[in-house]
Amino acid sequence: DAGVIQSPRHEVTEMGQEVTLRCKPISGHDYLFWYRQTMMRGLELLIYFNNNVPIDDSGMPEDRFSAKMPNASFSTLKIQPSEPRDSAVYFCASSLWQDYNEQFFGPGTRLTVL
Amino acid sequence: AQSVTQLGSHVSVSEGALVLLRCNYSSSVPPYLFWYVQYPNQGLQLLLKYTSAATLVKGINDFEAEFKKSETSFHLTKPSAHMSDAAEYFCAVSGGGTSYGKLTFGQGTILTVHP
Numbered sequence: 001d002a003g004v005i006q007s008p009r010h011e012v013t014e015m016g017q018e019v020t021l022r023c024k025p026i027s028g029h030d031y032l033f034w035y036r037q038t039m040m041r042g043l044e045l046l047i048y049f050n051n052n053v054p055i056d057d058s059g060m061p062e063d064r065f066s067a068k069m070p071n072a073s074f075s076t077l078k079i080q081p082s083e084p085r086d087s088a089v090y091f092c093a094s095s096l097w098q099d100y101n102e103q104f105f106g107p108g109t110r111l112t113v114l
Numbered sequence: 115a116q117s118v119t120q121l122g123s124h125v126s127v128s129e130g131a132l133v134l135l136r137c138n139y140s141s142s143v144p145p146y147l148f149w150y151v152q153y154p155n156q157g158l159q160l161l162l163k164y165t166s167a168a169t170l171v172k173g174i175n176d177f178e179a180e181f182k183k184s185e186t187s188f189h190l191t192k193p194s195a196h197m198s199d200a201a202e203y204f205c206a207v208s209g210g211g212t213s214y215g216k217l218t219f220g221q222g223t224i225l226t227v228h229p
Contacts, residue, residue: 050215100146102160103158108156
């Protein structure tokens with residue numbers, strides 16, 4: 001199994017630009033999670049999906065952030081417009097509810113907004 | 115509602131010494147509990163998990179954790195620390211209700227191993 005795949009691994013952009021982060025979960029997993037990790041705030045859950053439907057987006061910082069899951073094998077997290085305070089590592093994870101909700105994490109996308 | 119408290123944001127030990135990382139949880143339903151490890155510039159990896167089968171859980175790299183319901187604890191231990199154990203460790207709980215399907219993570223404990 002290839003594990004959770006995220007792209008790009010690194011992204012450097014300028015303030016005001018649109019940023020799109022991508023995630024491919026493990027095949028067969030029915031939950032997908034987006035996290036943000038910073039030194040100041042630690043690991044934060046932004047949003048999660050069950051069977052492609054958003055369940056809880058209360059962690060999404062503001063309207064500049066949006067996430068979609070058009071099918072079971074692909075999800076995007078978009079920031080528009082980006083700001084320097086969005087600089088962080090963004091992780092995607094997936095899980096299977098029958099497996100005690102054990103989450104498998106991707107390698108992360110390191111985002112730098114200048 | 116569920117929550118996790120990791121006591122000590124930083125723990126420092128000498129190589130060969132016992133490692134003890136503390137985790138206390140709160141859950142309204144019987145919990146599933148996890149320890150994850152994050153090495154620098156990497157994602158989180160599962161160390162071990164408690165799923166009610168046995169209270170003492172063994173994981174990778176000689177780590178183990180004991181579920182104590184009376185103390186609502188799930189502390190992580192390793193008899194002898196290696197330099198390669200230096201990383202950040204996260205305790206997490208999975209429960210029901212409005213939290214069904216997701217994990218609630220603690221704030222993490224950074225383990226430093228001195229030669």
